[in-house]
Amino acid sequence: MSFNYNRLDKDDVVLLMVDHQSGLLSLVRDFSPDDFRNNVLALADIAKFFDIPSILTTSFEDGPNGPMVPELKEMFPDAPYFARPGQINCWDNEDFVKAVKATGKKQILIAGVVTDVCVAFPTLSALAEGYEVFVVTDASGTFNLTTRDAAWSRMEQAGAQLMNWFSVGCELHRDWRNDIEGFGGILAKHLPQYANLIQSYTAQKG
Amino acid sequence: MSFNYNRLDKDDVVLLMVDHQSGLLSLVRDFSPDDFRNNVLALADIAKFFDIPSILTTSFEDGPNGPMVPELKEMFPDAPYFARPGQINCWDNEDFVKAVKATGKKQILIAGVVTDVCVAFPTLSALAEGYEVFVVTDASGTFNLTTRDAAWSRMEQAGAQLMNWFSVGCELHRDWRNDIEGFGGILAKHLPQYANLIQSYTAQKG
Amino acid sequence: MSFNYNRLDKDDVVLLMVDHQSGLLSLVRDFSPDDFRNNVLALADIAKFFDIPSILTTSFEDGPNGPMVPELKEMFPDAPYFARPGQINCWDNEDFVKAVKATGKKQILIAGVVTDVCVAFPTLSALAEGYEVFVVTDASGTFNLTTRDAAWSRMEQAGAQLMNWFSVGCELHRDWRNDIEGFGGILAKHLPQYANLIQSYTAQKG
Amino acid sequence: MSFNYNRLDKDDVVLLMVDHQSGLLSLVRDFSPDDFRNNVLALADIAKFFDIPSILTTSFEDGPNGPMVPELKEMFPDAPYFARPGQINCWDNEDFVKAVKATGKKQILIAGVVTDVCVAFPTLSALAEGYEVFVVTDASGTFNLTTRDAAWSRMEQAGAQLMNWFSVGCELHRDWRNDIEGFGGILAKHLPQYANLIQSYTAQKG
Amino acid sequence: MSFNYNRLDKDDVVLLMVDHQSGLLSLVRDFSPDDFRNNVLALADIAKFFDIPSILTTSFEDGPNGPMVPELKEMFPDAPYFARPGQINCWDNEDFVKAVKATGKKQILIAGVVTDVCVAFPTLSALAEGYEVFVVTDASGTFNLTTRDAAWSRMEQAGAQLMNWFSVGCELHRDWRNDIEGFGGILAKHLPQYANLIQSYTAQKG
Amino acid sequence: MSFNYNRLDKDDVVLLMVDHQSGLLSLVRDFSPDDFRNNVLALADIAKFFDIPSILTTSFEDGPNGPMVPELKEMFPDAPYFARPGQINCWDNEDFVKAVKATGKKQILIAGVVTDVCVAFPTLSALAEGYEVFVVTDASGTFNLTTRDAAWSRMEQAGAQLMNWFSVGCELHRDWRNDIEGFGGILAKHLPQYANLIQSYTAQKG
Amino acid sequence: MSFNYNRLDKDDVVLLMVDHQSGLLSLVRDFSPDDFRNNVLALADIAKFFDIPSILTTSFEDGPNGPMVPELKEMFPDAPYFARPGQINCWDNEDFVKAVKATGKKQILIAGVVTDVCVAFPTLSALAEGYEVFVVTDASGTFNLTTRDAAWSRMEQAGAQLMNWFSVGCELHRDWRNDIEGFGGILAKHLPQYANLIQSYTAQKG
């Protein structure tokens, strides 16, 4: 009955970025556009900072769903990238799953658009195969709060853990002394309110 | 302890549409009237598209609760239809349950008005008989968000899975290549924001 | 692993009305005052209608908490009534628990003010003694939504079922034919929107 | 440029209750049903208490709009009552306007359903004829807050004053000493939170 | 100081539909997509019903803003249509203004995307030229509520009247007897909650 | 047409604190209790700091409305204090008005409970007598936001200016150099978020 | 399957106050600043009242995060205090954990800033070591409600119980007779709405 706390481990985790495409992003209404862009790029910066293997995928990118957001593509030039020919659940794409398994990691960080489909389906698939799945809720968006709430419920029930990009970064980092400047830089870039603290501090410290 | 992901399977699922009646609909206030009408009809279109056996039922339709929404009746002219003489929980109506069992399906999709009674009661009954139950939360409405939250909690606790019409459609469809036009048509009809993507795409592609 | 659906049974349930006192009611801010008064009285009417044994209790009613709402006292003139001398959790009052046990019921319906204390504590106590506990969420109020959410979470986790007065009434009634007029009268009195349906129906039926 | 404060004067005001009909009430979603029923009846009680001449009117009451709420009809058995044959703006009904003018009052209190039509149109008409118009905003309802905001803006711009039933009652009463019991009774009936204060006071005063 | 009520007059009004384009619509977040589509089409149906001269315009429709919503184009096949080459304020397009003036109307109904630019600018321009301008607020959308509130304030201050499609329809119609079926049909189509009233009425009337 | 900016002038303003009584405060629901207490006491601190003549009044303080909040009474031991025998509008109390006029001030700061009555009525009365009236909106509370919005509209329309305690303090202070410590102390006490800035600053400056 | 209700026991619980620092507090936006300050100080007062061993810790207090709130430091002058040199999860600080274990308590009360990191991480760590953990949700703050909801979900899933400072106080106190004055004093200080009840009571009792 006792709980076992398996922390996110930068050496045992793979990041899945699912369907952050220019068309699909216009469907996201549980975040403001500024907030959501910031959250997605913050998560990407964290993955880069910790050298976490990352896998990108899109759905029908030649159609109305549009291409993957260019910033993401540029940030992960060498990451495995799967433009799926039709599978809605990216876990149904054999190449994608093969790439995930090839990393040898047991933990999955996942974010995507829309939460109830592009995130929930592979989350359930991965849980069913024994992975620990951590959903980055604020880098995943969908139509409205009702849909979000239902999707979160389904994933929780199956055992997924709900996190946000900031707590993901902190759980991976563990100790500021591992790299104060680097991690602080990410916070300053993606948390304007934290950047303000740093600026006041610097000014006042002289 | 490991999770088993039984996806919605179009060959093993039956849809129950419970008490979408003109009078009862005026009680629904956890959705705007436009949104709710759209959600209910979208779910019906999905059931038609995947040829999912569907069963309709109403409560006291000759009284203040009013008749079933005519669009639903027209969409399922041959579906089993049970105007219950008094049972509040449609699972207490023997003919209804017999019809459900006659389909031989093990998965149930359910939506209705109001969520805390007409959806929750048969959901709990069906779970108790071993069915997998998927509640279509956005085609189910009730008095207010407090009531909705309590009803969702009770159903979750009993093992129901909470979904929305869009994720139901996607989980049933699995792969766009199974029928791009057909499935895309449903989305265009019921997701104006997706219709806009298609229209821009078509115009720009020339 | 299968779920067992023990419905609310009018012959096996006792209602606990905890601390609906004039002073404490001024603390309730997760409902409008009109809504909350209506919900509490609706629950009381349901208990009367189904002849459910009911037990009332108050905390420090001679102090700032104030006396029990007079309507409740008048509706249950013969119900066991316990003005607790100091116990915060009414389950710590031996006489109260004795009265509950004397009913011989296995199901408990509970509502009170405030949700996180006067409802949550006896709910947890009763669950620990093996009772099935159904919390009437909309006849229970507290300081704000954050507090409400936390209190609901704690009770859910312990196995309580969250309901609302309308679903309680419907689950107890089971079939309209048991008494159409009586049950309809309660709805007409406490659901203005349903009263309107009845009125339109009556006028139009002529 | 200086402001002239013409208070509501019980000897110079007429109340117009417009289209509070059982069908139309189902359209009101800027208030909870309990709150709205309470507000409408509170306004009616105030008019009765101050013997304010009141005029009732309905639109197509034999059709889907339904009959006027029975409580209102019963409270004003002798009031002029106009079931309009088709005019949307009740000010377009000559008999209605004649009745208003026959009162000889210069101030109008108005409430109705829906705010943007049944209240706004006669408000603008009456202002154009030189009446002072006081809109009872919480006894007037409409589809949603966007519509409410636009309707309020239009009426404000034309010079209407926006009030609520409680401030209407207080401005008419002027001094508690005119009738403490009577006015307090209305507040106790329609402000549960005030009834609680009275109850605590009474209990504590002994 | 007295107010002059110039009602919307179907013989003296022109409708301007500004920039309802597939791309721009993805920017609208002060309404749900279903609600907004419904509102825009309801306004168009009203204009058709009353034979109100209507003028359509788009901004950069060959670029990312996308083409005008096809339903609008189909509904107004013979309406003047101006695909502006670059003017942001459509009132800066001479042909557009010429078309407005050619109608000889003194009242303008306007709706568009986004409210703070495509609606506010021509509204201010038209007011400055002496037109009476009625903004259809619920067929006009923008980025968020803060922006909406500021845009409404600016237009109010300049003398524009804020309305919604329903009140526009009612003020134009004036009397149900002018065409009960026709006008009722529009309401039934665009107000699901009113359609339900009609359906209950019809069923119960027999 | 040009605007004349008469700033709040500490030598020409009187503060009216109306009906902040223990019973009436339980009616205030447009602020959280913590926020409201803080706002009222902040306004009082500002009046003390600038030595603004202040006048206190209560309505029926021996009845359910309860006594004035003790902190206020203690802060203004020598202020004129009027326990009104029955007048709802404190401007109807001759002694009160005499006290206001005796100050010889032309500007009035007013706050009270409830906004739509105890603030709005004297505000309109004072405007009618030529005073400039500044309503401290966040030290004035009422039943809900609908009521607040209507009351604000009525007061704006009559020419009152809506402010908050912080802007009142700043407009009176004009220049930090007049007393940095004193004014900063009030902010630190009533703006926890500003207190945090000061604390960080002090710590970092060393 | 039966639930075991281990109440908070003042003799078996330790309080952890984590990172309530002046800089970090500016990040908290799921509470108003007034509410949050009040909640944190109320929790501290409760711990003092029940003589609960308390442990304080901060993260990088010499940097932008700023010093611990001075009120907390003053209230617990003798409490173990750990200014962590870099560990984000305070449970990673050996001295901190040693201090917790040295208390010999089996229950942990925890509050901190931000909820998703500074509260969630040590909560999960403590649960994994077999502690019962009670999160004081309203004395713990974070960036926004989405983040809060995800963090609560993760902690619930692991077995933490979500409470609020008021229910913590009540569960520890158990019976008012243990010290009416003392406990009432805390409520009067931190619940203005309860202070009002006491004041009315005292005035009316005479």
Next chain:
Amino acid sequence: MSFNYNRLDKDDVVLLMVDHQSGLLSLVRDFSPDDFRNNVLALADIAKFFDIPSILTTSFEDGPNGPMVPELKEMFPDAPYFARPGQINCWDNEDFVKAVKATGKKQILIAGVVTDVCVAFPTLSALAEGYEVFVVTDASGTFNLTTRDAAWSRMEQAGAQLMNWFSVGCELHRDWRNDIEGFGGILAKHLPQYANLIQSYTAQKG
């Protein structure tokens, strides 16, 4: 009585950026931090794009209020910059006003923190001197929505026009053909949802 539409004119307008300082920004809670940073920088980019003379000012920047946001300072290296020694209303600083007047412009664009003081006071001062003032509401922030609403009301009443950065940009630009790339670049940078449209367009156009 007729309205005169003086558009924002890039040759006759000066921008005032008031007190966007790292400490004060932590007080802004009517926008998310991401949204607010984006809005402020978008406004700055617009001023740069149209070469609008800009004046910056800060209040007590060596104290807890902190230094001006560095991005702003860098964007306007040659702009007049006034670190006010104590005046709260920047219009009380003679050098500042002299700089404004030296521009010879008749229109003022203003944004700042906090809205009710640092924006409202100079807005009223400038209006009183005959300037046309356009408040950029979404680049101005304050404590909460109540405060924002009151501040907007006061400025509107005095004749200020409320705008948002996007409408400011569009009113200045007038015609896309003046510089499609340049203006589109600003939108792409500060409206992620518009950037997505551009990206889809570019991809699909090929």
